[in-house]
Amino acid sequence: MSLITATEISRTYHLGDIQLKALDDVSITIEKGEFVSIMGPSGSGKSTFMNVLGCLDKPTGGKYFLEDTDICSLGRDELAGIRNKKIGFVFQGFNLLPRTSAIENVELPMLYDSISSKERIERAREALKSLGLEGRENHHPNQLSGGQQQRVAIARALVNRAPLLLADEPTGNLDTKTSTEIMELFVKLNTESKITILLVTHENDIAAYSRRTIRFLDGRVISDEVKSRQ
């Protein structure tokens, strides 16, 4: 069974009288363990597609199955449950809670999953350690560098053992060296931990880390190529 089965997905926005088709009959299947990059110019619909796959938005047409769950039939709170257990998000702007320590940021998804405070702390500590942030548990985001902040965000995305990681331009705010570090981290997570990664990016260098690249234009998929890794 595929991890993601999206069939003829469309998403239409109504701006007054104008209908804007952000997604137009997009059909994509992604297997478990894939590392996919999604490319396209601004307004091509790639972010809308990520929001749909991330259960933050519902498509206006088509079918979306995550594993065997029919996402389109779920309500607001059920979607929140899916996001909590199945999906980890990494954003361009990190989106960590300010004035909150690294470990508490990582604990956040587990707060909404009724996990005991002892286990929360244990798992958050472990996740931070695996990303090389040992000793930074009590630092606040403004005391951390961009790369460190993004690693805290990745720890938060991984801590609930979600099978799917969605990264929306994760290196957009980072310098080249740090970007490389983060991308190598993604590759490692993909190969070693078998986590499925979907990555939205503008840059070809970044997309080069993935094994499959899907290109969007005007709400449609214009190419979908798999390359062999050297």
Place this chain on the structure above:
Amino acid sequence: MITLSSTFRISFRALRVNKMRSALTMLGIVIGVGAVIAMLSVGTGASRKIAEQISSMGSNLIMILSGATTAGGVRMGSGTQPTLTMADVEAIKKECPAVEEAAPVLNGVAQIVHGNQNWSTGVIGTTPGMLIVRDWPLLYGRPFSQQDIKSAAKVCLIGQTVVDNLFGGADPSGKIIRIKKVPFVVAGVLASKGQSPTGQDQDDVIYVPVTTAQKKLFGTIFPGMVRIIMVKAKGAGELSSAEKQITDLLRQRHRIGPKQENDFTVRNLTQMMQTAEQSSRIMTILLGAIASVSLVVGGIGIMNIMLVSVTERTREIGIRMAVGAKTWDIRFQFIIEALTLSLTGGAVGILAGVSGSSILTQLAGWPTIISTYSILLAFGFSGLVGIFFGFYPAYKASFLNPIEALRYE
């Protein structure tokens, strides 16, 4: 579902970040709760005081005043024409079934001397029944007897104020005082009753047998006449029937025709005082209601700040939603935050109200009583205010669109 303790921690942290703002928001509730408690304590204190004064007068009390004289077309006040007699007192006692006890009053003002001290006070000639009518126990000594009445004995019962002024507080039983130069033996001392509802000192009084008063003190040209008859009804429910029985009996005894006016006045004192007590209770409710308006205003302050807080933290709400916060997780977070504000404000407000009312007592001399009931009421009300005014901002937060919330700058 998020646990309650985690929700509390998140709320405390959020409130700590804006200390000044949280404190000012709470101040509204502090003032509201404080005002409710202080105002209720003033009102309760006032009505308790009135109730005490009423019971100090004696319960179920009816007063009968003798009629008014008319001299050359000029009508004088009640009691100027002595129309009531000792026989009326006996008849009321015997023939009115709703009456428990009746006692006459023949009063005047006299100078009293003991040793080198002297004092001017009201002297009342009456019967032993007076102590029953007024529910008035003795502190020392004995009441006077029917024998004292028959023999017009020169004995007296004196009030606490008289004791203080003549004897300086010592037990004066058996000592001799002179009333209008006539020597009287002090038979006993009346227990202190304090002020009457009209503000008179009830303890500034001397009781002597009515016969003695007639013969030795206030010699009158109408023997057997009394000015006032005090009556105690058998119960609060029988006050009006007692009133009617007395009126009928006296009209019959005084031979007043169907179209003539009464030559006496019956006053139901207890009912008058109960009206006063009721109006003070209404005042308490009114004070509390006015004070609770400020509590509601405090609640609006909470709502205002919570709305600002929801807007400021739109991105935080988006992040929480993205990682799996459900509708009620978000709602609880903001309701708990509002509730923390209002209950902390409420707790401080209780302190403010308690100290405020004790300041009122000390500075203005108002009697205040803080009841547990008023504290619970004000605290509970502040909790309700928090939930009520916190709900809308929380509701608004829980329906944010996560995508837009995440993009919010």
